[in-house]
Amino acid sequence: MSILVVGSVAFDDITSPSGSVKDILGGAATYFSLAASYFTQVRVVAVVGEDFGPQQEKVFQKRGVDTRGIERARGRSFHWGGTYSHNLNEAKTDFTHLNVFEHFHPRIPRQYDDTEFLFLANIQPTLQANVRRSMKRVRFTGCDTMNYWIQGTPKELAETLKLVDVLLINDAETKMLAGESNLPRAAHKVLAMGPQALVIKHGEYGATIFFREGAFGIGHHPFRAPALPIEEVKDPTGAGDSFAGGFMGYLAAQEEVSREVLKRALFYGGVMGSFAVERFGTERLQSLTREEIDARFQVFRELTHLE
């Protein structure tokens, strides 16, 4: 099943303890697309500027990603600069130039109308809702958001959350969205806002999925996938979007979305996130094989498996 992602395609300047890079391809939709492309056919809706050329286009094409939904606008692409210090968990933003992304109004090409799996990367919540509403054949929607929208547009975000099946956010975002400092209690409050499931990303500690009572089968226990302790974290940028790409891409490739499938998807999310951080930008995600991915899936599985 194809999956459609709506979000940013951008250029990044990144500095980490491992070095510095300029004008490399980035953006949530980019990381998501590349990660998901190892599992299923991916379609992208985004906007780029005149600085997006054949070199960037080729990164998507080599992974078979359908870029007909990438709109070309006058001006420059979204450009972000960030620095990671020794604590790689948080980036200091050096600059954010929205450029053409400032007036992004996602337009879904006709050829994408048959899409059944949708991922709304981190953009303004009303845009997310409009995309979801405009796509009649979608049957499973994943969604990301961030503190900026949680604090700035809570009503709009609440409307969007009613339309999504699974929300993927981190610990701090979950607590902020729920107004509750205890994580499991916060998770239940978020589920009451609409989603059938909530994936909370814990960075180097993995991720937990909480289910709505009765959603995707019987039971109410959460499930946790660990993350691999990684010795060489070169660049954490895009780890969360790569996680989402692995998670959603795996789901879209399955016959049905059951609890057991969602659990495996959580592992695949962690796997793709762990690859992403090994090199700067999308480098590692451009040249993986499905064999490498499945080998790491096994390592993740054994990491917590008792005989």
Next chain:
Amino acid sequence: MSILVVGSVAFDDITSPSGSVKDILGGAATYFSLAASYFTQVRVVAVVGEDFGPQQEKVFQKRGVDTRGIERARGRSFHWGGTYSHNLNEAKTDFTHLNVFEHFHPRIPRQYDDTEFLFLANIQPTLQANVRRSMKRVRFTGCDTMNYWIQGTPKELAETLKLVDVLLINDAETKMLAGESNLPRAAHKVLAMGPQALVIKHGEYGATIFFREGAFGIGHHPFRAPALPIEEVKDPTGAGDSFAGGFMGYLAAQEEVSREVLKRALFYGGVMGSFAVERFGTERLQSLTREEIDARFQVFRELTHLE
């Protein structure tokens, strides 16, 4: 196999979002003893003051803990006061009255000479080393420490680490001890200091065990046990010591200490830590059953288990 713990037996004043308690029984050796008592016979070496009476003694006795090693000194017992705000991960210390603990010199009763499993709770490293050296029949030693000793007495701590089989500390302590911000790299540096294995406690995210190459069997992969997302955390005090009690207590009860046994011990550590935080002080640890413990072990196991 009996296990001996050397550490503090204390009184605590604790405030958390769930309430406030005064003069309740606490201390690392107390939490450790109670948690370990569900797995094996426990012996305690500690010092208390005249305020330690039959009421406190009874808590140990009801769990069958051997208290002949608890020395009674003139004055008052160690007394700690701390406050947890909504972020339950860190306590603000309100006061620390060392009292009789200031001059604690562990004396091992003759009847404890046949001890084979030893846990050195968080006390001055040279005292830890002296205890270990004085006990000729010990064949497995666990050890805790903290930032105060890592920064204040690094040489003494280095000597102690040469004598221990497994060190149990948290993420921040591991990074500080190794002088390295990447956790797996820090873990390998700590292992090079002496321990055969290192258990890093991640609080609500579980714990990871790293092995020295060749120690306890073949392989070099770390292993991670998750923690249960807990809705009602009343009082995090003693979670780490209860973890150590479950971990070491389970080990001491097994025929041999293999990798597979260490992995299961890591789960039991998490289980005992998760019980400890459900009530103030040691309340929950006083009244468990082995059935409740094994039921939660299964929940932890299923938390990350793929079909």
